[in-house]
Amino acid sequence: MAKDRYQDFVEHPRYGRRPRKTGLEPRPEPSEHVFVHWHGGRISETAITADTSRQVPATVQVTHYFDCSRVCRGCERRFIFFAEEQRYWYEELRLPLEADAVRCVPCRRKVRELQVLNLRYQELCHSDLSEAEVYEMVEIGLVLVEEGLFQGKVLNKLKAMLRQLLKSSAYSERANALLSELHGPCC
Numbered sequence: 001m002a003k004d005r006y007q008d009f010v011e012h013p014r015y016g017r018r019p020r021k022t023g024l025e026p027r028p029e030p031s032e033h034v035f036v037h038w039h040g041g042r043i044s045e046t047a048i049t050a051d052t053s054r055q056v057p058a059t060v061q062v063t064h065y066f067d068c069s070r071v072c073r074g075c076e077r078r079f080i081f082f083a084e085e086q087r088y089w090y091e092e093l094r095l096p097l098e099a100d101a102v103r104c105v106p107c108r109r110k111v112r113e114l115q116v117l118n119l120r121y122q123e124l125c126h127s128d129l130s131e132a133e134v135y136e137m138v139e140i141g142l143v144l145v146e147e148g149l150f151q152g153k154v155l156n157k158l159k160a161m162l163r164q165l166l167k168s169s170a171y172s173e174r175a176n177a178l179l180s181e182l183h184g185p186c187c
């Protein structure tokens with residue numbers, strides 16, 4: 001079978017990776033009061049009709065949504081911002097019509113997870129920490145360094161925290177294992 005152009009698109013957990021053809025292709029003619037969204041990447045014959053009364057008021061309400069192809073800002077792979085997804089964003093969540101999908105779903109999830117971790121890390125920064133919390137903070141810190149949210153110099157702080165834990169009866173083994181990972185494989 002010939003390779004289809006959507007084969008390498010990121011899969012959406014709900015809608016898949018291929019456009020959902022509806023056969024609807026409204027023409028933007030003012031006389032018929034048709035206003036379509038997103039000119040970039042629009043995939044033909046995928047339109048669904050919008051309920052403009054449910055959208056946040058805008059200068060121009062959108063009468064139809066189309067599946068649109070996008071390039072993810074995180075992983076740089078292509079994905080589809082589905083018409084159904086847009087309806088959900090603009091009519092259920094009532095996001096402003098100019099809100100665009102800049103990341104694929106897996107990358108959006110990852111960003112949210114990292115935000116949660118980052119918040120937890122900041123929270124830990126302000127408290128009097130138990131050994132368990134010191135270890136938790138180091139683990140979170142390492143993820144955030146790996147993901148590029150923290151600069152590499154934070155590593156020195158994390159290593160110092162791990163060295164403190166070497167004296168702990170509950171955490172010394174784990175701290176030792178993490179420290180040797182950070183110093184590279186030893187022989």
Ligand SMILES: [Zn+2]
Nearest residue numbers: 072075104107
């Ligand atoms: Zn992505």
